[in-house]
Amino acid sequence: MQNKRLVGIGLCCLLLTGCAEKNIIEDLAILEAGAYDLSESADNPLTTTVLFPTVTKEGKVDTMTLTANGKSVHDTFLKIQNLTNLKLVGGQGTILFGEELLKKGLISVVKSFTRDPEIGTRVKFAIVEGNAGKLLKKKLRSVEDNAEYLYTFLDKAGKLNKALTTNQYRFLRDYYDDGIDPVLPVFSSEGDNFELKGLGIFKKDHYITHLSLSETQILNLLLGNIKHGRLMINMEEIGDHFQLLLNSVHSKNDKNMNSGNMSVEIRLDVKGSVLEYTGTMDLSQEKYQKELETQVEKYLITSSQKLLTKLQNYQTDPIGIGKVVRNHSSYEKWTHMNWNMIYPNLPITVKAKVDLVNIGKSK
Known part of the structure; x- marks a missing residue:
């Protein structure tokens, strides 16, 4: 019985091969x-x-x-x-x-x-x-x-x-x-x-x-949640003079619309480990770690607002702000909305909470 099955399978394979283009x-x-x-x-x-x-x-x-x-x-x-x-x-x-x-x-x-x-x-x-x-x-x-x-x-x-x-x-x-x-x-x-x-x-x-690659990092945070990411921060962009590399970054992203004054708020909750820090603070002390977290929060907010302004000036929406507004609006309201006119002037604010879970390696 087993031999008959094998013969049958072999014949099927030959027939299928003959039908296909070689x-x-x-x-x-x-x-x-x-x-x-x-x-x-x-x-x-x-x-x-x-x-x-x-x-x-x-x-x-x-x-x-x-x-x-x-x-x-x-x-x-x-x-x-x-x-x-x-x-x-x-x-x-x-x-x-x-x-x-x-x-x-x-x-x-x-x-x-x-x-x-x-x-x-x-x-x-x-x-x-x-x-x-x-x-x-x-x-x-x-x-x-x-x-x-x-x-x-x-x-x-x-x-x-x-x-x-x-x-x-x-x-x-x-x-x-x-x-x-x-x-x-x-x-x-x-x-x-x-x-x-x-x-x-x-x-x-x-x-x-x-x-730029720096702007792309910020866009990545604004798009959605992140697991096991990396974040390179050059604090010179906001007036400080050190570089910070965060590893094992986990970020939660929450976007909400205020229908009353037609505005959007983006909340970032970022956790990460300090892989490298070129500044002068002693991060083994909790007060300096908290100070660094505040500086990173300031960087994320400032960089995000700068990027959002740039995107609005170009009238392009890769973050999906339009999806936020659409999902908080009725179908009739969205379809009658002149989104291309509204988006460039839409108030968008960013809030950030940063938690450095461990200091890792530093200068």
């Missing part, structure tokens, strides 16, 4: 990453660059990039297919966008991805200052595969800073939500390395500008 690995170009830029051609405005691994007859592993201009994503892919004897197969882990393309709007390109079953919703998105294809083609001594390096880079950054966790799913979710705007991490294509510059902010699908 793909020989040596004949495939398995795309690891893609880059999209605005071209200089009016007729073919989109430039696509793809990267895939190659193996020589001697068994040496390398990577290859191919580039083509076209009218759309699929048009460029068809042209790239004509540049190689290999069959292009999707599976990109990372997709990069040049900043000039983003200023024109990104949604038409991203919608093309949603119609392609070979591009998953978890593919990581990132912005490149200048030309995205140039970064994908860059050769670094210590990096064998740019695509794998960028993917692990973004994965690490997302674990340290939730605001940098961006992919196709999150971009589309925030784009279609009428109470928040999307964000994407920003890399520089200049220099000898891949450098993370900060976080790009959008108004719907149009790229506005990017926040």
Whole structure:
């Protein structure tokens, strides 16, 4: 009986194999990453660059990039297919966008991805200052595969800073939500390395500008709760002259709306361990620890208010203040509200409570 079952399973496997399209690995170009830029051609405005691994007859592993201009994503892919004897197969882990393309709007390109079953919703998105294809083609001594390096880079950054966790799913979710705007991490294509510059902010699908890494940390706190995070604080930004690194940061975020005077309040409750402190206070004494907590609270409030003012001036809402107002309003009131006119002048205040649970290492 057992032998008959094994024979039956074997026949099924043979039949299924015969029905499927055969793909020989040596004949495939398995795309690891893609880059999209605005071209200089009016007729073919989109430039696509793809990267895939190659193996020589001697068994040496390398990577290859191919580039083509076209009218759309699929048009460029068809042209790239004509540049190689290999069959292009999707599976990109990372997709990069040049900043000039983003200023024109990104949604038409991203919608093309949603119609392609070979591009998953978890593919990581990132912005490149200048030309995205140039970064994908860059050769670094210590990096064998740019695509794998960028993917692990973004994965690490997302674990340290939730605001940098961006992919196709999150971009589309925030784009279609009428109470928040999307964000994407920003890399520089200049220099000898891949450098993370900060976080790009959008108004719907149009790229506005990017926040510094310091501003990105504050945005991360304002977005929502944090577990096991890190926070680097340069107190020079508010007049003091020391640096503080907090580890094992746990932050709770509570946003509320006052319907009476139409204002929003954000409360931050931050706990963390002092990993490094370059100031002169003796943190083993409780009074100095309390003083440091007060200074950090002042820093968080001042930096948050400064960032919120900047975002309101740009009329972009990556924190989701609109969601707070929408969730505290009736459907009729929200739909009749001219949010784009209200948001830039909306009073938003931040309060912070900081608790340094242990002093760790200090100067």
